[in-house]
Amino acid sequence: MTISLQPVRGTRDFYPAELRLRNWLFDIWRESSRQFGFEEYDACVLEHEELYVRKAGEEITEQLYSFEDKGGRRIALRPEMTPTLARLILQRKNALTFPLKWFTVAQCFRYERMTRGRRREHYQWNADVIGQSRLVAEVEVLSVLILSLEKMGLSPSRVQVHLNDRRILGSVLAHLGVPAEQHVGVMVVMDKRDKLAPEALERQLAEQGLGKGQIDGLNELLRMDTLEQVQGRLGKTAALQELRQLLDMLDAVGYGGYALFDITVVRGLSYYTGTVFEIRDTGVNLRAICGGGRYDSLLSALGGESIPAIGFGFGDVVILELLAELDLLPVLSSQIDYAVIPFSEAQVPQALTLSQALRKAGLRADSEFSFRKLKRALQRADEIGARKAVLLMPDELARGEVVLRDMARREERRMAMSEFLANPG
């Protein structure tokens, strides 16, 4: 039998070198979250398809990776975590004390029929504050993001948080005479602005009920680039004042250099109700590294009471591409304390006992029984990132001694086996 050795189309294998990098990224996400007091949650990658039935023509629901299980149920591989989070909270809302700060790192899926090398899965960091309507929730969520970017070696010259508010976009649409019930549909189309050809965008906006004059007006209003300009056209609104306040608060915590107002930021999810944001790189690509916003009505849409909430999704693919381009990826090895190196079958018992003693002392010890020549064995010890090597040289071993080698300094010293075992490390 010969079978395909390739992973399923659009999915990735993680060999140790790739997984070390993924773990490095996930560790930054997790530790940043914990530094802000976010608690980790998780759920199964499978969800009922109905959790994603929304009618606004979002890309995320159109590209749902769904199937029928053997019992005839419609199941989806989750495309995003926010509906799952909402489900978890509604399920136990009487037992939970709000506000909650929760995070997760979760694999999410999509399925496009006409896919050409596009990924069908990625991992996504989500952090959400639930049950806090004040702007402090925005500050916490944006600050944890920026802290994580700084841990990756990024700075304001490389990445910027583009901030907007759906209510400002609502005012823009109202100003153009677009009825409120069309706003969500129009915004979902507006988010595709950079992906669609101008004619396709115009056609889709027309399908949402916008006339030629409204589309031109929209394009013109979306060229405003300060809060003051917008206020000059639309008047003073609560959303404009709050966004100004949010920018000031980010400034106060030292993150002002990362944040800017950007009226073109919409986000493609229908459930956002207030603040929306994207982190983009400042290079020519202006790729969205991360996106999020406030979704104060999602929980009520799922049949619960209304609870204010804000959060984001931060995928693993774009950020690793960006860090690679900027030469900011770390060089990672296994971080082994000791490589225990026997040179013949006769030394196996001693190698095992010695390795075992090191591990019992809480150390990391790799022992390997290919009985390579010294040079090749040391080369391997370097490859696995061993700090030190314990060489079981026949002559020394006969005298009850081991040879300890500091791999970085290339220095060796002899030590009685008993002494080493009594105090390894």
Add this chain to the structure above:
Amino acid sequence: MTISLQPVRGTRDFYPAELRLRNWLFDIWRESSRQFGFEEYDACVLEHEELYVRKAGEEITEQLYSFEDKGGRRIALRPEMTPTLARLILQRKNALTFPLKWFTVAQCFRYERMTRGRRREHYQWNADVIGQSRLVAEVEVLSVLILSLEKMGLSPSRVQVHLNDRRILGSVLAHLGVPAEQHVGVMVVMDKRDKLAPEALERQLAEQGLGKGQIDGLNELLRMDTLEQVQGRLGKTAALQELRQLLDMLDAVGYGGYALFDITVVRGLSYYTGTVFEIRDTGVNLRAICGGGRYDSLLSALGGESIPAIGFGFGDVVILELLAELDLLPVLSSQIDYAVIPFSEAQVPQALTLSQALRKAGLRADSEFSFRKLKRALQRADEIGARKAVLLMPDELARGEVVLRDMARREERRMAMSEFLANPG
């Protein structure tokens, strides 16, 4: 719209308290692996269904959670990791340096139509040594398992490694006159011994071609409980000698008390070729906590060349049940360094600045803006596991001071805000 808030049948939600426990277990698995020099790998939960097409009537392939994707491909949610590992190794076998020691913690699925509350997913720790035919591979794999059990607080009085060798079972079957080509099928049935009623077991063995006399002979031979007894009946074989040697080696590394020969251990996977083992609790249940073995022909079965390999799967469900029964589960909290507690809207800027300074110093600081009364705020600080609290009391704050509270000692002291910020922690 009202939708179901329940997770998909047979799957689990992990709220923060449950996830802390899962992380505790995964951390033990991961750190034990790293202490032995195993490197982590991963792959997508989706695999081509053909990877699991084996013909021996194994439970694992009969209960495959598979479906047809939108492109008409047969896809499975992986039921186990070993075929994925084999796929990864075959894909890059010319670029890899053997022996390899790899581990993973991966979610695996099964689907039974007639399920009654049985789980459809669990997480499984796998550690494998690939490319090492010597018994040291067995010692390493069993030692990393035992180290992890000791980290959980278990000892030989609670858990035992039951060891056997498929070649010994082969000798038993040959002794009874069962042709070699029937052995795998018979062994897969033998593994169901504890799950099937005696008549059902007998019927299934008969279906595999065993006569009444052979079935009775098998039952009798499976009552032998020492290597010496088996040798007395079957003669001296390489497998018997190696198993004795393995038990001696485990003794030499200090794990002899955990290991015993058990001729009834078969394991339900068709691809095992040599050593097979199960870890069982010593209580009345004798549940299998973990199982594994040598599979020297799996890689050639998938179309590659033959590479010796050994490994195990260790699920998260049974072990957590056992630890709960034995009262060995840890009490875990979020481990926050500081709870920053403001008492009014006016203190928000200072609370944010202070929290931010703590986080920039690498500390974990939770700030929360519900403006609760002191008693309730301290209660929450205890709940989230904060070591200390920074209380922004109005009078002290007006004098430029903060109140630091040691949560465990219930001691408070005042400090100038500037001094605290200069040297937090």
